[in-house]
Amino acid sequence: MSLLQDCPCGQGQYANCCQPLHLRLKIANTAEQLMRSRYSAFALQQIDYILQTTALGQQTALDRDAIADWSQSNDWLKLEVIQHQPKVDKTHALVEFKAHYCDKNQDEKQQHIHHEISHFVLHQQQWYFLDPTLDMQVTMKQSCICGSGKKFKQCCAQFI
Numbered sequence: 635m636s637l638l639q640d641c642p643c644g645q646g647q648y649a650n651c652c653q654p655l656h657l658r659l660k661i662a663n664t665a666e667q668l669m670r671s672r673y674s675a676f677a678l679q680q681i682d683y684i685l686q687t688t689a690l691g692q693q694t695a696l697d698r699d700a701i702a703d704w705s706q707s708n709d710w711l712k713l714e715v716i717q718h719q720p721k722v723d724k725t726h727a728l729v730e731f732k733a734h735y736c737d738k739n740q741d742e743k744q745q746h747i748h749h750e751i752s753h754f755v756l757h758q759q760q761w762y763f764l765d766p767t768l769d770m771q772v773t774m775k776q777s778c779i780c781g782s783g784k785k786f787k788q789c790c791a792q793f794i
């Protein structure tokens with residue numbers, strides 16, 4: 635990849651945008667930035683980054699092969715951030731977005747849109763994605779998947 639390549643997330647050159655996050659030279663300052671960098675990670679098959687930016691207690695439940703497959707089987711065309719609510723509460727944020735993509739395995743190139751409202755949690759100054767699709771083994775009274783030390787019920791359960 636050329637250094638001057640546009641970032642998949644659409645915010646300028648990759649080298650000045652999501653690359654430093656993917657290389658772990660910088661951390662995302664906001665949930666929106668993390669969301670953008672996760673989209674770019676899908677586009678560029680940076681699977682480790684996707685795993686490592688999911689809530690700590692959810693990482694072992696992630697299916698690496700399925701994520702890699704989803705990442706590779708699509709052409710990621712464009713990201714549109716619809717809204718960012720940086721403070722849903724003290725440690726949670728919301729990002730609504732549309733990811734435009736083409737399924738590489740389809741004969742006809744048809745554009746699809748993945749429209750999602752994602753929630754993010756701040757833990758020790760770092761943002762993590764809360765994955766609503768995972769089957770969580772945690773009960774409401776157990777400590778939260780984000781590592782906050784609060785009960786799940788009083789923390790991230792409200793957002794997934």
Ligand SMILES: [Zn+2]
Nearest residue numbers: 641643651652
């Ligand atoms: Zn970017």
Ligand SMILES: [Zn+2]
Nearest residue numbers: 778780789790
């Ligand atoms: Zn939590």
